[in-house]
Amino acid sequence: MSGAGLIPGRMPAQVVLADMARCLAAIAEDRKMVAAASNRALMTYLAAASATQFGGDATLALSGARDQASTHVRDLMIYLAHTKFGLTQKEAGDVTGQSRQAATRAVQRIEARREDGVFNWKLDQLEMLIDQMMREAA
Structure with missing residues (x-):
């Protein structure tokens, strides 16, 4: 041995x-x-961008406030983090203090709202701005 x-x-x-x-x-x-x-940091940026484009208070959305405007901004943050930056819905939910199921519902709410032409146009504009900033940062 x-x-x-x-x-x-x-x-x-x-x-x-x-x-x-x-x-x-x-x-x-x-x-x-x-x-x-x-x-x-990504969610903070997305909160500010979403609140600027759609109205609302990014700080309140990040703090977990439950008013309609904050919830809408938080839904947008989760949706964009998931669709544009590849975070899983669980990861996006964790950052915003939401469960995976709540994050999934947030994504579904935004996808349903895309049927509204004005909402869809505003979201397209925000996504194009994000794409442009990502290209410039690369």
Whole structure:
């Protein structure tokens, strides 16, 4: 059993693997924190853009206020984060304090409102602005 599990001239393999596992876990946690901060920043931008285009208060929407205008802005934030930036509905909901099911309903409400020509035009304009800003940032 002598030498079993040892890397020649170094620490036992279990120690190396345990250290590696701890490092990978720390990296994964750091990535989660960076992703969460990035998602929060994205939602702040989307709240401001949605409130500017459709009316409402971005700060109230981000705070979870339940008035109609704040709910509408929050629905737009979730919809745009999901459709334009690829966040899952769960991720978008987490950032806004909504469940995955509530985020799904928000997306469905916006999709249903797209039947209204004026609403659809305003949303198209906002999406084009987002596309332009993403191209310029790249």
